[in-house]
Amino acid sequence: MPAQDTFLNSAAPFKGWKAREGDQLFSSGGQPGDFTAGRAAAGDLPDVARMVKRVCKASNGAQARLKQRGISENEDASENFAGDARLRSPAGVLSERRGSYPFIDFRLLNNTTYSGEIGTKKKVKRLLSFQRYFHASRLLRGIVPQASLHLLDEDYLGQARHMLSKVGMWNFDIFLFDRLTNGNSLVTLLCHLFNSHGLIHHFHLDMVKLHQFLVLVQEDYHSQNPYHNAVHAADVTQAMHCYLKEPKLASVLTPMDIMLGLLAAAAHDVDHPGVNQPFLIKTKHHLASLYQNVSVLENHHWRSTIGMLRESRLLAHLPKEVTQDIEQQLGALILATDINRQNEFLSRLKAHLHNHDLRLEDSEHKHFMLQIALKCADICNPCRIWDMSKQWSERVCEEFYRQGDLERTFELEISPLCNQQKDTIPSIQIGFMTYIVEPLFEEWAHFTGDSPLSENMLCHLRKNKAKWRGLLHKQHSKSSDHSGQMTDTDGNPSQTSKEGEVP
Numbered sequence: 260m261p262a263q264d265t266f267l268n269s270a271a272p273f274k275g276w277k278a279r280e281g282d283q284l285f286s287s288g289g290q291p292g293d294f295t296a297g298r299a300a301a302g303d304l305p306d307v308a309r310m311v312k313r314v315c316k317a318s319n320g321a322q323a324r325l326k327q328r329g330i331s332e333n334e335d336a337s338e339n340f341a342g343d344a345r346l347r348s349p350a351g352v353l354s355e356r357r358g359s360y361p362f363i364d365f366r367l368l369n370n371t372t373y374s375g376e377i378g379t380k381k382k383v384k385r386l387l388s389f390q391r392y393f394h395a396s397r398l399l400r401g402i403v404p405q406a407s408l409h410l411l412d413e414d415y416l417g418q419a420r421h422m423l424s425k426v427g428m429w430n431f432d433i434f435l436f437d438r439l440t441n442g443n444s445l446v447t448l449l450c451h452l453f454n455s456h457g458l459i460h461h462f463h464l465d466m467v468k469l470h471q472f473l474v475l476v477q478e479d480y481h482s483q484n485p486y487h488n489a490v491h492a493a494d495v496t497q498a499m500h501c502y503l504k505e506p507k508l509a510s511v512l513t514p515m516d517i518m519l520g521l522l523a524a525a526a527h528d529v530d531h532p533g534v535n536q537p538f539l540i541k542t543k544h545h546l547a548s549l550y551q552n553v554s555v556l557e558n559h560h561w562r563s564t565i566g567m568l569r570e571s572r573l574l575a576h577l578p579k580e581v582t583q584d585i586e587q588q589l590g591a592l593i594l595a596t597d598i599n600r601q602n603e604f605l606s607r608l609k610a611h612l613h614n615h616d617l618r619l620e621d622s623e624h625k626h627f628m629l630q631i632a633l634k635c636a637d638i639c640n641p642c643r644i645w646d647m648s649k650q651w652s653e654r655v656c657e658e659f660y661r662q663g664d665l666e667r668t669f670e671l672e673i674s675p676l677c678n679q680q681k682d683t684i685p686s687i688q689i690g691f692m693t694y695i696v697e698p699l700f701e702e703w704a705h706f707t708g709d710s711p712l713s714e715n716m717l718c719h720l721r722k723n724k725a726k727w728r729g730l731l732h733k734q735h736s737k738s739s740d741h742s743g744q745m746t747d748t749d750g751n752p753s754q755t756s757k758e759g760e761v762p
């Protein structure tokens with residue numbers, strides 16, 4: 260089906276290969292005994308924040324030691340990444356090693372009184388614009404920021420903590436949470452979820468190493484990507500947390516399943532370059548040949564995750580067979596997010612539900628449903644409340660358009676959905692919802708037995724689709740006014756897109 264192919268071919272990512280087993284660059288300052296599971300297990304966010312502060316001290320100590328040896332962090336990192344395969348593609352797409360967030364010093368904001376309530380978006384925006392000014396003025400005055408890790412201050416801590424107490428709610432506002440945590444939504448969310456699910460205690464995880472691993476993951480997302488950035492990863496992780504709590508699934512999940520689900524969600528798009536697989540193939544990117552044009556981005560996300568797990572030594576205390584199994588299962592989960600494999604997963608899910616032969620006590624079936632849960636979490640944007648859903652839609656289209664601009668610049672054929680002049684946001688979204696999101700979420704609802712969350716998601720999905728149809732109708736009316744030509748006003752997106760692209 261051409262329309263479906265359009266969507267299947269237009270949503271793929273990429274990362275850099277880095278197998279650095281045994282690398283202890285970020286582990287040298289850690290004091291495992293200080294942050295072991297027993298101490299962390301009972302903690303809530305303040306405990307996590309205290310531990311994070313201690314981790315920061317430890318990390319600074321490690322950096323200082325590196326400097327004493329005459330090795331700056333970057334120099335050392337470049338040595339460590341000498342074998343890294345992430346290079347520039349022939350079309351000039353830059354692949355950065357770490358995302359970089361603007362330096363924001365929260366200390367100046369400590370004077371504000373904590374009200375105990377979530378601040379309004381306007382208030383947060385105002386504070387952050389002040390911070391941006393402060394940062395800019397420091398740079399203008401030649402003051403080089405010293406700390407690279409930003410910590411929650413008491414003001415924001417209270418607001419973020421309040422949000423985390425409702426992390427299982429479907430209307431959780433990840434954009435606000437990201438602002439409250441100063442761009443550290445992924446690290447803060449994962450620390451909280453690992454703690455609240457009892458994973459730190461169960462697996463005897465070292466909080467220093469856990470934090471170091473999460474920082475590696477968060478920073479390997481490209482903050483300049485409008486869509487495939489760390490906030491998307493945090494959003495998918497929050498959705499995954501909601502799905503793991505679905506009674507049908509929760510009753511059979513082990514701590515290992517929960518840890519795999521959360522880790523896979525957090526890292527499933529790490530180091531995404533902001534362009535899709537067809538782009539990497541046609542520009543002869545080295546990753547395309549490395550993975551022989553098959554699930555190029557997903558393979559890269561998985562391999563990068565393994566590299567960071569080994570680098571942080573987070574699971575180094577577990578038996579080798581266990582860590583090998585974790586690495587394999589993470590691969591199976593992350594690779595399932597390849598949108599090109601949508602039909603394969605959907606058909607199998609439909610068959611299981613039709614035949615009533617899904618046995619979740621069977622580890623293979625349970626693992627399959629974890630894959631489906633992650634796939635749902637990855638494309639759940641249209642099932643969120645309109646305000647958030649719309650933001651995500653605009654972001655993903657902006658990323659498509661940037662790819663289209665790049666293709667235009669390098670005189671390549673512009674990929675489907677990437678032409679800003681022809682592919683409008685409403686038409687892209689209606690096609691995406693109709694051919695990708697609805698079929699999957701209808702089956703998911705079937706699996707959950709029409710749980711309240713599933714009903715809620717389908718309700719948002721239908722309302723959001725109606726809103727996009729309304730916007731499409733308006734666009735058609737406008738273009739009709741301007742051109743004087745008759746246009747279809749029934750909201751059918753096929754009328755505004757290239758032939759064969761959207762039905």
Ligand SMILES: [Zn+2]
Pocket residue numbers: 491495527528637
């Ligand atoms: Zn994703």
